Structures are given as structure tokens and as C-alpha cells.
Amino acid sequence: MIHALDHRCRQQILSTTNTCLSADEEPGLCPVCGGARWYVQKTRPRHGRTLVHGQFEARETVHVCSRGCRHPSGRLVTRGAESLTKHLPPSSVAGYDVMVRVGLERFLRHRQRHEICSMIENEAGIRISTGEASDLSRRFVRYLARGHQAQTERLKAALESDGGWPMHVDATGEDGRGTLLLVMSGWRQWVVGAWKISTERADLILPCLRETVRNFGAPCAAMRDLGRAMTPAIDEWVCELESPIPVLACHQHFLADVGKDLLEPSHAKLRDLFRRAKVRPKLRALVRNLGRKLGFCIEDARKAVRRWQSMAENGHGIESGNDGLAIVRAVAQWTLDYKAQASGLDYPFDRPYLDLYERCSTALRATDAFLRSPPEDKKVKSALKRLHRYLAPVEGEVPFRQTTERLRGRAALFDELRGALRLAAIPQKDETEQDLHRMQERLDELVASLKKRRPERGPAQDIREAIDIILKHIDTHGANLWGHAIHLPENVGGGVRLVPRTNFPAENFFGKLKHDERRRSGRKNLTQDLERLPAEATLVYNLEHSDYVTLVCGSLDRLAEAFADLDLERHEKRLKGLPVDDQQQDLGTKLQLSSASLSTADRRVIRNEEMDRCVAAAARSRAQHRLN
């Protein structure tokens, strides 16, 4: 009953659409002549929907100065109802608070549109369509970008009070359809700027970096990956700065770059050998086949494997019957489960095919041992033999052995380099300046040792090449590998603060962004979602940082008010005849135009029948021209 009553109540609230009110306010004094006499110019209806008031219809009275004064822009001095403009954005029915709510739910809590709509309907008794929700979330992002832009001075002052800010730059894209460029402050983890660029190209990155400096001043260091566009863009940009700053290459990227060059040839060859020998499909078929044979006894079979595991260390062989088959199946499964051996880092830090090789060769030796004292059961024996046959190429074929040997040698060299840079896993948070000095020394020692170990001639040609690859990378990137210790200026207390050694702040940001978008849309492929996502949507993540929120609007509850203030300021500027600047938008437009690839906006314009007809018509007219 309570539920039904509640439902009826809600329906009633929803049906009381037109709460009518009159918005007739005292206009006060004319800002031009200071007079207090006004005429009623007109009354106009204004629909509104806000979280605090629900749905309403107002009649707004607009006053005009009795002396017919005009603003510097030439517009008549008029006064509407401030109580309305405080809550409703210009020419919008949904209030600022609705827009903020939709925006926060969409971008910060990653809810789907229909969820947001029903949430707002339940809480405030107002209905918005999913289309409106999309529109409101887009507008929310634009308002937030304006707020960010309006508060640059305060944000900049906060960054300066830290003694500067290390800049992290990164770009991401899906399927080559547009790229999202991101500039972050490493210590506060704020998104400082974000732009959509058509491709990762130096001439498109540069203007974005310049704009960053115009807004937030020069950073104290710049961290980048080793990208072909990013590297020259940052180099050129640093030359334009008044005083030089260290440009740091991400240690993780540096290692990955060396690792790929070192390991790729043999790793790819090993992959190829495994594919050609069809080791994995054969093992999988064996597992399936034995699984079918075990059928309903699979639980008993698992117990048998457990039992065997507890005895196997004492050199216990394989039993007969189903238990034996279960063990053969388990060994095959274990071989296929080589990914469990990985540390969780990507290639080249993990070498999956080397792991597979190790497992195959271990399993092969075990099978060898089992076959030396085989079980009497013929079925089990033949299953064992089958497993042995599938694994045999790994030890028996020369290319397998040679490739693995080469790969192991190179991987060992690579791991030495990783050891020097202490990037065995994720870099530690509490590194000190001394740690960095020690690392640099160890890298120098490694270089010296590699030079000494480099065989001039002879059969160790592969090791010579591998060492050369490492030395060449250190030679190219060495200058950008160090300089993380930033000496803070005296006015903020001096001391040293370190810049992170990797570009993780920016990269993890993209990782989170994509994860959140996937969770929201339920789509694995994000090409379209990312293409539609405005670059400024990244700024919403700043609202997770309380220091940022405090500076931009005080608190999240005050965000709607802050947006209203932005419109008020803009309105006043217009009345004064001042230009309303929208730098960010200008740059955004330029970045999109300077590319040949087809953006969504462009595609909408050109991929339709009208366009087909137009072009066809133009082509015809040319033909006629010729005839004439």
C-alpha cells in the first residue's frame, strides 16, 4: 500500500505541470542614468525545470528605463527577473542544477542516460528525455571548460605555490579516428588542458602546448613518451620558453622501446615456430578429448590430480584408469596456462612465448620421466605418448632451441637494464634524490660493462648486436633520462621535489577514462564513444580533486551557481560591448580543420544525399559549360 501511495504521489507531482508564478521584480536603479523610473516593456512566459523548484511556468516582467538609456553596446537598458536568470541558463528550460546533476552523473559516476533520467524523475519529480540528457551533458562540459578558463589565474597561482608543476603530455586514439591530447600537472594530477587533434602530429601538438603556457605559465619540467611526433613537438616548444626546463623521457617507454628492439625478432620467430608446429591447438584438442572421456567423473578426476600433486615430488608415476587420464590432462592444461607465469606487465617486460617454451620443455621432461616407468593401462599410456609427441618439437627441432637461446641471452641483457633503472615492476613512490643518483650511476656502470663485454668479432655476433642496440638507445635518449630532481624556489620553502620517472599520471588517466567509458556504454570498442567525447570532458575528472574544486567553485554544491555567474559575467561583457573571448573554442576549430581525415562533424555534412546531388549537379553544370 505504501508503495502504491508513493507511486500515486509521484504521478501527481509529475502531473502538476504548470505551477504558475509571476516573476515581477523591483528593477532598482538604472546603471546608466541612475534613475528609478521604469516602464514595463513586456511580459514573457518562461518554462522552467529545476531540481529545487520542480517544473514551473513563470510570467516574467521586463522593465525598460523610462529615459530610454542604452548600454555601451547600443542595447536598451532593460531588467528582467534575476530570480529566473539565476536558475535558468539563457534560452533553456532545464535549470543549471539539472545540467550539473546530469553532467556529474554522466561523467563522474558514469551512469547511462536512462538511469540519469529516472533518477531525476524520482528525486525531483521532473521528466527529461534521454535526448535532453545528452544535450545537457554536452552543455555541462562546455560550462565546465569555461569555468576552467575563467579561473586560470587562481589555478596558476596554486601551481606556482607548489614551486611549479611538472607537465605530463600524452595522446591517445582508437583506430586512428582522431586523437585526444592531454596535458596534466604531475604533482596535483589535474588535467590542465585537453584537445582533439586529427592525428598525433608535431604541428598540431605545438599550439596546444603554447596555449598551456599562456594560461598556466611554463612548467618546471616536461615528461613525455618517445613518440615520433611528441619528441620534436616538445623540443621545439622548449626552445620557445624563456628559461630552459628538463625534458624527461618516460623510463617505462624507454625500456619498452629498447626491449622491443632487442627481443622482437626472436620472440616473433618463436611465435611463428609455435604456430607452425601447432603446439597449442594440439594440446587443446588433447585436453578436450580427455575431458570428454572423463565425463561425469571429472570431480573425482580433479581429486586424483590433487592426490598426485601431493605425492609427485617423491617421483611418483602415473596411475592407471581415469585418475591417470586426469593427470595427463592436467599436465597439458598446465602447459597451456603459461600466461599464469607472467608478472602482469606487457611485452617486452613479459615474454609470453618464452614462458610457453619453458612450460613445454618442463612438461616434456616430466612426460619423459612418466614414460620411463609407464602405467599398465594402455589408454593412459597412449594419452601420455600423445602428449609427448605434441611437445617433442620444442626440444627436438634445432630452430626452436636456437631461437630460444638467443631470446634468453637478449632477455638477460634487457633485465640487467631494467635492474639498473629499477623498473622491475611499478616504480616506487618514495624514491629519493639519492635513489636517482644511484640509478644513474648504475646505468653508467652498465654502459661501461657492456662496452667491455662487447665481443669484437667471433661467433657471439648476436650478443654484439644486442649490446649495440642498448648502447645506441642510451646514446639517443640518455640526455632525457635524468633531471627529475626539481629545486624548489626559496619563496615556497626551497627543497627538492621529484618528478615521476614515468608518464603514468597521464597514461593511467587515459586507462581510467577508457575503462569508465566502457563500463558506461557496455561497448568494448570505444572508437565512436571516444570520437564523440568532447576533449573538455577530461576536465570533469578534476572535480575528483578537492583542491581543484575549491579553487573553481568552492564546493561541488556551488557548481551550478558558478555556472550561472559565468553567464552573468558574459552577459555584462556583452552589454558593455566587450568581446567575449572563447580562445579554447577557436583553437579547437583550427585543430580540427587542419587535417585531411574525416571527422564526425565533417562526415555528417558530406555523407548525405544532398551532397551527392550537389556534386553531381556541379559536375553536370561543368559539362554544360563545356558545351556552351
Ligand SMILES: [Zn+2]
Ligand atoms: Zn536610465
